Amino acid sequence: MEYVQVMPQPADPSRRPLRAGSVPDATESAAGSKAAAQRLKMRRELAAAAMELFATKGYEATTVDEIAAAAGVARRTFFRHFRSKEEAIFPDHDDTLVRAEAVLNAAPPHEHPLDTVCRGIKEVMRMYASAPSVSVERYRLTREVPTLREREIASVARYERLFTRYLLGHFDERDHHDGNDDPLLAEVAASAVVTAHNHVLRRWLRGGGQGDVEAQLDHAFAIVRDTFGSGIGAGRKAGHTTAAVVDAPVAARAEGEVLVAVARTDAPLSEVMRTIEKALKEA
Structure with missing residues:
Protein backbone atom coordinates (compact mmCIF):
# COMPACT_ATOMS: atom_id res chain seq x y z
CA MET A 1 0.00 0.00 0.00
CA GLU A 2 1.32 3.44 -0.81
CA TYR A 3 0.38 6.93 0.10
CA VAL A 4 -1.19 8.97 -2.65
CA GLN A 5 -1.53 12.67 -3.28
CA VAL A 6 -5.05 13.77 -2.38
CA MET A 7 -6.65 15.72 -5.18
CA PRO A 8 -7.99 19.21 -4.42
CA GLN A 9 -11.67 19.43 -3.57
CA PRO A 10 -13.99 20.57 -6.36
CA ALA A 11 -14.93 24.20 -6.41
CA ASP A 12 -17.90 25.38 -4.41
CA PRO A 13 -20.86 25.23 -6.83
CA SER A 14 -22.46 28.17 -5.05
CA ARG A 15 -19.74 30.47 -6.33
CA ARG A 16 -20.48 32.49 -9.45
CA PRO A 17 -18.83 30.81 -12.49
CA LEU A 18 -16.48 32.86 -14.63
CA ARG A 19 -17.31 33.45 -18.27
CA ALA A 20 -14.91 32.06 -20.84
CA GLY A 21 -11.92 34.35 -21.16
CA SER A 22 -12.83 36.34 -18.07
CA VAL A 23 -10.62 36.90 -15.00
CA PRO A 24 -11.59 37.36 -11.34
CA ASP A 25 -12.62 40.88 -10.44
CA ALA A 26 -9.56 42.42 -8.75
CA THR A 27 -11.76 44.95 -6.99
CA GLU A 28 -13.87 42.20 -5.44
CA SER A 29 -10.75 40.31 -4.35
CA ALA A 30 -9.24 43.41 -2.75
CA ALA A 31 -12.52 44.19 -0.99
CA GLY A 32 -12.70 40.66 0.37
CA SER A 33 -9.15 40.84 1.68
CA LYS A 34 -9.82 44.19 3.31
CA ALA A 35 -12.99 42.89 4.97
CA ALA A 36 -11.13 39.85 6.31
CA ALA A 37 -8.38 42.05 7.70
CA PRO A 91 -9.47 35.23 18.25
CA ASP A 92 -7.04 33.69 15.76
CA HIS A 93 -7.77 29.98 15.89
CA ASP A 94 -10.35 29.97 13.07
CA ASP A 95 -8.04 31.82 10.68
CA THR A 96 -5.05 29.71 11.70
CA LEU A 97 -6.99 26.52 11.02
CA VAL A 98 -7.72 27.80 7.52
CA ARG A 99 -4.03 28.57 6.93
CA ALA A 100 -2.96 25.15 8.24
CA GLU A 101 -5.44 23.45 5.92
CA ALA A 102 -4.14 25.52 3.01
CA VAL A 103 -0.63 24.17 3.68
CA LEU A 104 -1.98 20.61 3.47
CA ASN A 105 -3.94 21.30 0.28
CA ALA A 106 -0.91 22.86 -1.45
CA ALA A 107 1.56 20.10 -0.49
CA PRO A 108 3.96 19.04 -3.27
CA PRO A 109 3.14 15.58 -4.65
CA HIS A 110 6.35 13.88 -3.49
CA GLU A 111 6.45 15.26 0.05
CA HIS A 112 5.91 12.69 2.79
CA PRO A 113 2.49 13.37 4.39
CA LEU A 114 4.06 13.50 7.85
CA ASP A 115 6.40 16.29 6.72
CA THR A 116 3.40 18.16 5.34
CA VAL A 117 1.57 17.89 8.67
CA CYS A 118 4.65 19.21 10.49
CA ARG A 119 4.68 22.22 8.18
CA GLY A 120 0.96 22.73 8.65
CA ILE A 121 1.05 22.88 12.43
CA LYS A 122 3.82 25.48 12.29
CA GLU A 123 1.07 27.93 11.38
CA VAL A 124 -0.32 27.42 14.90
CA MET A 125 3.04 28.11 16.53
CA ARG A 126 3.52 31.22 14.40
CA MET A 127 0.15 32.49 15.62
CA TYR A 128 1.36 32.32 19.23
CA ALA A 129 4.87 33.61 18.42
CA SER A 130 3.51 36.66 16.58
CA ALA A 131 2.47 38.22 19.92
CA PRO A 132 4.54 36.62 22.73
CA SER A 133 3.31 38.85 25.56
CA VAL A 134 -0.34 38.24 24.66
CA SER A 135 0.26 34.51 24.34
CA VAL A 136 2.00 34.34 27.73
CA GLU A 137 -0.85 36.21 29.44
CA ARG A 138 -3.44 34.02 27.72
CA TYR A 139 -1.56 30.94 28.91
CA ARG A 140 -1.68 32.23 32.48
CA LEU A 141 -5.41 32.82 32.25
CA THR A 142 -6.14 29.39 30.79
CA ARG A 143 -4.25 27.80 33.70
CA GLU A 144 -6.39 29.69 36.20
CA VAL A 145 -9.84 29.46 34.59
CA PRO A 146 -11.15 25.92 33.88
CA THR A 147 -13.67 27.19 31.32
CA LEU A 148 -10.92 28.79 29.26
CA ARG A 149 -8.82 25.68 29.58
CA GLU A 150 -11.68 23.61 28.17
CA ARG A 151 -12.02 26.04 25.27
CA GLU A 152 -8.31 25.71 24.54
CA ILE A 153 -8.53 21.90 24.58
CA ALA A 154 -11.44 22.05 22.13
CA SER A 155 -9.38 24.27 19.80
CA VAL A 156 -6.42 21.88 19.89
CA ALA A 157 -8.75 18.98 19.09
CA ARG A 158 -9.77 20.70 15.84
CA TYR A 159 -6.15 20.77 14.65
CA GLU A 160 -5.63 17.15 15.59
CA ARG A 161 -8.74 16.10 13.64
CA LEU A 162 -7.54 18.06 10.61
CA PHE A 163 -4.12 16.41 10.59
CA THR A 164 -5.49 12.94 11.32
CA ARG A 165 -7.91 13.21 8.39
CA TYR A 166 -5.06 14.35 6.17
CA LEU A 167 -2.77 11.46 7.07
CA LEU A 168 -5.54 8.87 6.87
CA GLY A 169 -6.53 10.32 3.51
CA HIS A 170 -3.18 9.14 2.12
CA PHE A 171 -3.65 5.56 3.27
CA ASP A 172 -6.43 3.09 2.56
CA GLU A 173 -8.01 2.50 5.95
CA ARG A 174 -9.95 -0.45 4.48
CA ASP A 175 -6.77 -2.22 3.35
CA HIS A 176 -6.37 -4.59 6.28
CA HIS A 177 -3.82 -7.38 6.09
CA ASP A 178 -1.07 -8.77 8.26
CA GLY A 179 1.76 -6.30 8.67
CA ASN A 180 -0.18 -3.29 7.43
CA ASP A 181 -0.20 -0.84 10.30
CA ASP A 182 -0.39 2.31 8.17
CA PRO A 183 -3.86 3.47 9.32
CA LEU A 184 -2.85 2.99 12.97
CA LEU A 185 0.49 4.74 12.48
CA ALA A 186 -1.15 7.59 10.59
CA GLU A 187 -3.54 8.29 13.44
CA VAL A 188 -0.90 7.91 16.14
CA ALA A 189 1.55 10.08 14.17
CA ALA A 190 -1.01 12.88 13.88
CA SER A 191 -1.47 12.82 17.65
CA ALA A 192 2.31 12.76 18.12
CA VAL A 193 2.79 15.86 15.94
CA VAL A 194 0.16 17.77 17.92
CA THR A 195 1.61 16.57 21.24
CA ALA A 196 5.14 17.58 20.22
CA HIS A 197 3.88 21.01 19.18
CA ASN A 198 2.00 21.50 22.45
CA HIS A 199 4.98 20.37 24.52
CA VAL A 200 7.29 22.89 22.86
CA LEU A 201 4.63 25.62 23.05
CA ARG A 202 4.02 25.11 26.79
CA ARG A 203 7.74 25.13 27.52
CA TRP A 204 8.15 28.34 25.54
CA LEU A 205 5.19 30.03 27.27
CA ARG A 206 6.43 29.02 30.73
CA GLY A 207 9.75 30.63 29.81
CA GLY A 208 8.00 33.94 29.11
CA GLY A 209 7.90 33.55 25.33
CA GLN A 210 11.68 33.79 24.98
CA GLY A 211 13.96 31.87 22.63
CA ASP A 212 13.81 30.47 19.10
CA VAL A 213 10.63 28.45 19.40
CA GLU A 214 10.62 27.38 15.75
CA ALA A 215 14.06 25.75 16.13
CA GLN A 216 12.78 23.91 19.21
CA LEU A 217 9.77 22.78 17.20
CA ASP A 218 11.95 21.50 14.35
CA HIS A 219 13.91 19.41 16.86
CA ALA A 220 10.70 17.92 18.28
CA PHE A 221 9.37 17.15 14.80
CA ALA A 222 12.63 15.41 13.86
CA ILE A 223 12.03 13.03 16.76
CA VAL A 224 8.47 12.37 15.59
CA ARG A 225 9.60 11.75 12.01
CA ASP A 226 12.38 9.39 13.11
CA THR A 227 9.88 7.48 15.24
CA PHE A 228 6.96 7.25 12.82
CA GLY A 229 8.12 8.42 9.39
CA SER A 230 9.93 5.27 8.32
CA GLY A 231 7.21 3.04 9.78
CA ILE A 232 4.36 4.47 7.76
CA GLY A 233 4.30 2.60 4.49
CA ALA A 234 6.47 -0.29 5.72
CA GLY A 235 3.55 -2.73 5.74
CA ARG A 236 2.80 -2.68 2.03
CA LYS A 237 2.03 -5.86 0.16
CA ALA A 238 4.96 -7.63 -1.46
CA GLY A 239 3.60 -6.94 -4.93
CA HIS A 240 3.95 -3.21 -4.38
CA THR A 241 7.73 -3.19 -3.99
CA THR A 242 10.60 -3.92 -6.35
CA ALA A 243 13.01 -4.81 -3.55
CA ALA A 244 11.64 -7.50 -1.26
CA VAL A 245 14.81 -7.41 0.85
CA VAL A 246 13.92 -3.97 2.13
CA ASP A 247 11.98 -4.15 5.39
CA ALA A 248 11.31 -0.41 5.51
CA PRO A 249 10.72 2.28 2.86
CA VAL A 250 14.44 3.20 3.00
CA ALA A 251 17.48 1.39 4.35
CA ALA A 252 21.07 2.61 4.45
CA ARG A 253 24.32 1.25 5.85
CA ALA A 254 27.98 2.19 5.75
CA GLU A 255 30.48 -0.28 4.29
CA GLY A 256 33.93 1.12 4.89
CA GLU A 257 34.10 4.43 3.06
CA VAL A 258 31.03 3.63 0.95
CA LEU A 259 27.43 4.29 1.96
CA VAL A 260 24.87 1.87 0.52
CA ALA A 261 21.23 2.96 0.41
CA VAL A 262 18.28 0.90 -0.82
CA ALA A 263 14.86 2.50 -1.27
CA ARG A 264 11.55 1.66 -2.89
CA THR A 265 10.89 3.62 -6.03
CA ASP A 266 7.93 5.38 -4.37
CA ALA A 267 9.83 6.36 -1.20
CA PRO A 268 9.60 10.14 -0.57
CA LEU A 269 12.84 11.99 -1.33
CA SER A 270 12.75 13.71 2.07
CA GLU A 271 12.70 10.31 3.78
CA VAL A 272 15.57 9.02 1.64
CA MET A 273 17.69 12.04 2.53
CA ARG A 274 16.95 11.72 6.26
CA THR A 275 17.96 8.05 6.22
CA ILE A 276 21.20 8.81 4.38
CA GLU A 277 22.05 11.68 6.73
CA LYS A 278 21.42 9.45 9.76
CA ALA A 279 23.61 6.69 8.32
CA LEU A 280 26.42 9.16 7.62
CA LYS A 281 26.33 10.42 11.20
CA GLU A 282 26.50 6.88 12.57
CA ALA A 283 29.28 5.79 10.20
Missing part, protein backbone atom coordinates in the same frame (compact mmCIF):
# COMPACT_ATOMS: atom_id res chain seq x y z
CA GLN A 38 -10.92 44.35 9.38
CA ARG A 39 -12.70 41.33 10.84
CA LEU A 40 -9.50 39.94 12.32
CA LYS A 41 -8.54 43.38 13.66
CA MET A 42 -11.85 43.70 15.47
CA ARG A 43 -11.60 40.17 16.85
CA ARG A 44 -8.16 40.94 18.23
CA GLU A 45 -9.32 44.21 19.77
CA LEU A 46 -12.20 42.43 21.49
CA ALA A 47 -9.84 39.72 22.68
CA ALA A 48 -7.41 42.29 24.08
CA ALA A 49 -10.23 44.03 25.94
CA ALA A 50 -11.48 40.71 27.30
CA MET A 51 -8.03 39.63 28.50
CA GLU A 52 -7.43 42.94 30.26
CA LEU A 53 -10.77 42.71 32.05
CA PHE A 54 -10.24 39.06 32.95
CA ALA A 55 -6.87 39.99 34.46
CA THR A 56 -8.17 42.96 36.46
CA LYS A 57 -11.73 41.97 37.39
CA GLY A 58 -11.56 38.21 37.09
CA TYR A 59 -13.15 35.97 34.50
CA GLU A 60 -16.42 35.30 36.32
CA ALA A 61 -17.02 38.97 37.18
CA THR A 62 -16.51 40.20 33.61
CA THR A 63 -19.56 40.54 31.35
CA VAL A 64 -19.88 40.68 27.58
CA ASP A 65 -21.28 44.22 27.86
CA GLU A 66 -18.12 45.31 29.67
CA ILE A 67 -15.89 43.73 27.05
CA ALA A 68 -17.79 45.43 24.24
CA ALA A 69 -17.69 48.78 26.04
CA ALA A 70 -13.94 48.48 26.67
CA ALA A 71 -13.42 47.82 22.96
CA GLY A 72 -15.67 50.76 22.03
CA VAL A 73 -18.32 48.70 20.23
CA ALA A 74 -21.92 47.64 20.80
CA ARG A 75 -22.92 44.34 22.37
CA ARG A 76 -24.32 43.08 19.04
CA THR A 77 -20.93 43.74 17.43
CA PHE A 78 -19.31 41.45 19.97
CA PHE A 79 -21.74 38.65 19.13
CA ARG A 80 -21.07 39.07 15.41
CA HIS A 81 -17.53 37.92 16.13
CA PHE A 82 -17.82 35.60 19.14
CA ARG A 83 -20.52 33.39 20.60
CA SER A 84 -19.34 33.77 24.21
CA LYS A 85 -16.83 35.59 26.35
CA GLU A 86 -14.58 32.53 26.69
CA GLU A 87 -14.39 32.26 22.91
CA ALA A 88 -13.12 35.84 22.73
CA ILE A 89 -9.79 34.91 24.25
CA PHE A 90 -8.86 32.86 21.16
Whole structure:
Protein backbone atom coordinates (compact mmCIF):
# COMPACT_ATOMS: atom_id res chain seq x y z
CA MET A 1 0.00 0.00 0.00
CA GLU A 2 1.32 3.44 -0.81
CA TYR A 3 0.38 6.93 0.10
CA VAL A 4 -1.19 8.97 -2.65
CA GLN A 5 -1.53 12.67 -3.28
CA VAL A 6 -5.05 13.77 -2.38
CA MET A 7 -6.65 15.72 -5.18
CA PRO A 8 -7.99 19.21 -4.42
CA GLN A 9 -11.67 19.43 -3.57
CA PRO A 10 -13.99 20.57 -6.36
CA ALA A 11 -14.93 24.20 -6.41
CA ASP A 12 -17.90 25.38 -4.41
CA PRO A 13 -20.86 25.23 -6.83
CA SER A 14 -22.46 28.17 -5.05
CA ARG A 15 -19.74 30.47 -6.33
CA ARG A 16 -20.48 32.49 -9.45
CA PRO A 17 -18.83 30.81 -12.49
CA LEU A 18 -16.48 32.86 -14.63
CA ARG A 19 -17.31 33.45 -18.27
CA ALA A 20 -14.91 32.06 -20.84
CA GLY A 21 -11.92 34.35 -21.16
CA SER A 22 -12.83 36.34 -18.07
CA VAL A 23 -10.62 36.90 -15.00
CA PRO A 24 -11.59 37.36 -11.34
CA ASP A 25 -12.62 40.88 -10.44
CA ALA A 26 -9.56 42.42 -8.75
CA THR A 27 -11.76 44.95 -6.99
CA GLU A 28 -13.87 42.20 -5.44
CA SER A 29 -10.75 40.31 -4.35
CA ALA A 30 -9.24 43.41 -2.75
CA ALA A 31 -12.52 44.19 -0.99
CA GLY A 32 -12.70 40.66 0.37
CA SER A 33 -9.15 40.84 1.68
CA LYS A 34 -9.82 44.19 3.31
CA ALA A 35 -12.99 42.89 4.97
CA ALA A 36 -11.13 39.85 6.31
CA ALA A 37 -8.38 42.05 7.70
CA GLN A 38 -10.92 44.35 9.38
CA ARG A 39 -12.70 41.33 10.84
CA LEU A 40 -9.50 39.94 12.32
CA LYS A 41 -8.54 43.38 13.66
CA MET A 42 -11.85 43.70 15.47
CA ARG A 43 -11.60 40.17 16.85
CA ARG A 44 -8.16 40.94 18.23
CA GLU A 45 -9.32 44.21 19.77
CA LEU A 46 -12.20 42.43 21.49
CA ALA A 47 -9.84 39.72 22.68
CA ALA A 48 -7.41 42.29 24.08
CA ALA A 49 -10.23 44.03 25.94
CA ALA A 50 -11.48 40.71 27.30
CA MET A 51 -8.03 39.63 28.50
CA GLU A 52 -7.43 42.94 30.26
CA LEU A 53 -10.77 42.71 32.05
CA PHE A 54 -10.24 39.06 32.95
CA ALA A 55 -6.87 39.99 34.46
CA THR A 56 -8.17 42.96 36.46
CA LYS A 57 -11.73 41.97 37.39
CA GLY A 58 -11.56 38.21 37.09
CA TYR A 59 -13.15 35.97 34.50
CA GLU A 60 -16.42 35.30 36.32
CA ALA A 61 -17.02 38.97 37.18
CA THR A 62 -16.51 40.20 33.61
CA THR A 63 -19.56 40.54 31.35
CA VAL A 64 -19.88 40.68 27.58
CA ASP A 65 -21.28 44.22 27.86
CA GLU A 66 -18.12 45.31 29.67
CA ILE A 67 -15.89 43.73 27.05
CA ALA A 68 -17.79 45.43 24.24
CA ALA A 69 -17.69 48.78 26.04
CA ALA A 70 -13.94 48.48 26.67
CA ALA A 71 -13.42 47.82 22.96
CA GLY A 72 -15.67 50.76 22.03
CA VAL A 73 -18.32 48.70 20.23
CA ALA A 74 -21.92 47.64 20.80
CA ARG A 75 -22.92 44.34 22.37
CA ARG A 76 -24.32 43.08 19.04
CA THR A 77 -20.93 43.74 17.43
CA PHE A 78 -19.31 41.45 19.97
CA PHE A 79 -21.74 38.65 19.13
CA ARG A 80 -21.07 39.07 15.41
CA HIS A 81 -17.53 37.92 16.13
CA PHE A 82 -17.82 35.60 19.14
CA ARG A 83 -20.52 33.39 20.60
CA SER A 84 -19.34 33.77 24.21
CA LYS A 85 -16.83 35.59 26.35
CA GLU A 86 -14.58 32.53 26.69
CA GLU A 87 -14.39 32.26 22.91
CA ALA A 88 -13.12 35.84 22.73
CA ILE A 89 -9.79 34.91 24.25
CA PHE A 90 -8.86 32.86 21.16
CA PRO A 91 -9.47 35.23 18.25
CA ASP A 92 -7.04 33.69 15.76
CA HIS A 93 -7.77 29.98 15.89
CA ASP A 94 -10.35 29.97 13.07
CA ASP A 95 -8.04 31.82 10.68
CA THR A 96 -5.05 29.71 11.70
CA LEU A 97 -6.99 26.52 11.02
CA VAL A 98 -7.72 27.80 7.52
CA ARG A 99 -4.03 28.57 6.93
CA ALA A 100 -2.96 25.15 8.24
CA GLU A 101 -5.44 23.45 5.92
CA ALA A 102 -4.14 25.52 3.01
CA VAL A 103 -0.63 24.17 3.68
CA LEU A 104 -1.98 20.61 3.47
CA ASN A 105 -3.94 21.30 0.28
CA ALA A 106 -0.91 22.86 -1.45
CA ALA A 107 1.56 20.10 -0.49
CA PRO A 108 3.96 19.04 -3.27
CA PRO A 109 3.14 15.58 -4.65
CA HIS A 110 6.35 13.88 -3.49
CA GLU A 111 6.45 15.26 0.05
CA HIS A 112 5.91 12.69 2.79
CA PRO A 113 2.49 13.37 4.39
CA LEU A 114 4.06 13.50 7.85
CA ASP A 115 6.40 16.29 6.72
CA THR A 116 3.40 18.16 5.34
CA VAL A 117 1.57 17.89 8.67
CA CYS A 118 4.65 19.21 10.49
CA ARG A 119 4.68 22.22 8.18
CA GLY A 120 0.96 22.73 8.65
CA ILE A 121 1.05 22.88 12.43
CA LYS A 122 3.82 25.48 12.29
CA GLU A 123 1.07 27.93 11.38
CA VAL A 124 -0.32 27.42 14.90
CA MET A 125 3.04 28.11 16.53
CA ARG A 126 3.52 31.22 14.40
CA MET A 127 0.15 32.49 15.62
CA TYR A 128 1.36 32.32 19.23
CA ALA A 129 4.87 33.61 18.42
CA SER A 130 3.51 36.66 16.58
CA ALA A 131 2.47 38.22 19.92
CA PRO A 132 4.54 36.62 22.73
CA SER A 133 3.31 38.85 25.56
CA VAL A 134 -0.34 38.24 24.66
CA SER A 135 0.26 34.51 24.34
CA VAL A 136 2.00 34.34 27.73
CA GLU A 137 -0.85 36.21 29.44
CA ARG A 138 -3.44 34.02 27.72
CA TYR A 139 -1.56 30.94 28.91
CA ARG A 140 -1.68 32.23 32.48
CA LEU A 141 -5.41 32.82 32.25
CA THR A 142 -6.14 29.39 30.79
CA ARG A 143 -4.25 27.80 33.70
CA GLU A 144 -6.39 29.69 36.20
CA VAL A 145 -9.84 29.46 34.59
CA PRO A 146 -11.15 25.92 33.88
CA THR A 147 -13.67 27.19 31.32
CA LEU A 148 -10.92 28.79 29.26
CA ARG A 149 -8.82 25.68 29.58
CA GLU A 150 -11.68 23.61 28.17
CA ARG A 151 -12.02 26.04 25.27
CA GLU A 152 -8.31 25.71 24.54
CA ILE A 153 -8.53 21.90 24.58
CA ALA A 154 -11.44 22.05 22.13
CA SER A 155 -9.38 24.27 19.80
CA VAL A 156 -6.42 21.88 19.89
CA ALA A 157 -8.75 18.98 19.09
CA ARG A 158 -9.77 20.70 15.84
CA TYR A 159 -6.15 20.77 14.65
CA GLU A 160 -5.63 17.15 15.59
CA ARG A 161 -8.74 16.10 13.64
CA LEU A 162 -7.54 18.06 10.61
CA PHE A 163 -4.12 16.41 10.59
CA THR A 164 -5.49 12.94 11.32
CA ARG A 165 -7.91 13.21 8.39
CA TYR A 166 -5.06 14.35 6.17
CA LEU A 167 -2.77 11.46 7.07
CA LEU A 168 -5.54 8.87 6.87
CA GLY A 169 -6.53 10.32 3.51
CA HIS A 170 -3.18 9.14 2.12
CA PHE A 171 -3.65 5.56 3.27
CA ASP A 172 -6.43 3.09 2.56
CA GLU A 173 -8.01 2.50 5.95
CA ARG A 174 -9.95 -0.45 4.48
CA ASP A 175 -6.77 -2.22 3.35
CA HIS A 176 -6.37 -4.59 6.28
CA HIS A 177 -3.82 -7.38 6.09
CA ASP A 178 -1.07 -8.77 8.26
CA GLY A 179 1.76 -6.30 8.67
CA ASN A 180 -0.18 -3.29 7.43
CA ASP A 181 -0.20 -0.84 10.30
CA ASP A 182 -0.39 2.31 8.17
CA PRO A 183 -3.86 3.47 9.32
CA LEU A 184 -2.85 2.99 12.97
CA LEU A 185 0.49 4.74 12.48
CA ALA A 186 -1.15 7.59 10.59
CA GLU A 187 -3.54 8.29 13.44
CA VAL A 188 -0.90 7.91 16.14
CA ALA A 189 1.55 10.08 14.17
CA ALA A 190 -1.01 12.88 13.88
CA SER A 191 -1.47 12.82 17.65
CA ALA A 192 2.31 12.76 18.12
CA VAL A 193 2.79 15.86 15.94
CA VAL A 194 0.16 17.77 17.92
CA THR A 195 1.61 16.57 21.24
CA ALA A 196 5.14 17.58 20.22
CA HIS A 197 3.88 21.01 19.18
CA ASN A 198 2.00 21.50 22.45
CA HIS A 199 4.98 20.37 24.52
CA VAL A 200 7.29 22.89 22.86
CA LEU A 201 4.63 25.62 23.05
CA ARG A 202 4.02 25.11 26.79
CA ARG A 203 7.74 25.13 27.52
CA TRP A 204 8.15 28.34 25.54
CA LEU A 205 5.19 30.03 27.27
CA ARG A 206 6.43 29.02 30.73
CA GLY A 207 9.75 30.63 29.81
CA GLY A 208 8.00 33.94 29.11
CA GLY A 209 7.90 33.55 25.33
CA GLN A 210 11.68 33.79 24.98
CA GLY A 211 13.96 31.87 22.63
CA ASP A 212 13.81 30.47 19.10
CA VAL A 213 10.63 28.45 19.40
CA GLU A 214 10.62 27.38 15.75
CA ALA A 215 14.06 25.75 16.13
CA GLN A 216 12.78 23.91 19.21
CA LEU A 217 9.77 22.78 17.20
CA ASP A 218 11.95 21.50 14.35
CA HIS A 219 13.91 19.41 16.86
CA ALA A 220 10.70 17.92 18.28
CA PHE A 221 9.37 17.15 14.80
CA ALA A 222 12.63 15.41 13.86
CA ILE A 223 12.03 13.03 16.76
CA VAL A 224 8.47 12.37 15.59
CA ARG A 225 9.60 11.75 12.01
CA ASP A 226 12.38 9.39 13.11
CA THR A 227 9.88 7.48 15.24
CA PHE A 228 6.96 7.25 12.82
CA GLY A 229 8.12 8.42 9.39
CA SER A 230 9.93 5.27 8.32
CA GLY A 231 7.21 3.04 9.78
CA ILE A 232 4.36 4.47 7.76
CA GLY A 233 4.30 2.60 4.49
CA ALA A 234 6.47 -0.29 5.72
CA GLY A 235 3.55 -2.73 5.74
CA ARG A 236 2.80 -2.68 2.03
CA LYS A 237 2.03 -5.86 0.16
CA ALA A 238 4.96 -7.63 -1.46
CA GLY A 239 3.60 -6.94 -4.93
CA HIS A 240 3.95 -3.21 -4.38
CA THR A 241 7.73 -3.19 -3.99
CA THR A 242 10.60 -3.92 -6.35
CA ALA A 243 13.01 -4.81 -3.55
CA ALA A 244 11.64 -7.50 -1.26
CA VAL A 245 14.81 -7.41 0.85
CA VAL A 246 13.92 -3.97 2.13
CA ASP A 247 11.98 -4.15 5.39
CA ALA A 248 11.31 -0.41 5.51
CA PRO A 249 10.72 2.28 2.86
CA VAL A 250 14.44 3.20 3.00
CA ALA A 251 17.48 1.39 4.35
CA ALA A 252 21.07 2.61 4.45
CA ARG A 253 24.32 1.25 5.85
CA ALA A 254 27.98 2.19 5.75
CA GLU A 255 30.48 -0.28 4.29
CA GLY A 256 33.93 1.12 4.89
CA GLU A 257 34.10 4.43 3.06
CA VAL A 258 31.03 3.63 0.95
CA LEU A 259 27.43 4.29 1.96
CA VAL A 260 24.87 1.87 0.52
CA ALA A 261 21.23 2.96 0.41
CA VAL A 262 18.28 0.90 -0.82
CA ALA A 263 14.86 2.50 -1.27
CA ARG A 264 11.55 1.66 -2.89
CA THR A 265 10.89 3.62 -6.03
CA ASP A 266 7.93 5.38 -4.37
CA ALA A 267 9.83 6.36 -1.20
CA PRO A 268 9.60 10.14 -0.57
CA LEU A 269 12.84 11.99 -1.33
CA SER A 270 12.75 13.71 2.07
CA GLU A 271 12.70 10.31 3.78
CA VAL A 272 15.57 9.02 1.64
CA MET A 273 17.69 12.04 2.53
CA ARG A 274 16.95 11.72 6.26
CA THR A 275 17.96 8.05 6.22
CA ILE A 276 21.20 8.81 4.38
CA GLU A 277 22.05 11.68 6.73
CA LYS A 278 21.42 9.45 9.76
CA ALA A 279 23.61 6.69 8.32
CA LEU A 280 26.42 9.16 7.62
CA LYS A 281 26.33 10.42 11.20
CA GLU A 282 26.50 6.88 12.57
CA ALA A 283 29.28 5.79 10.20
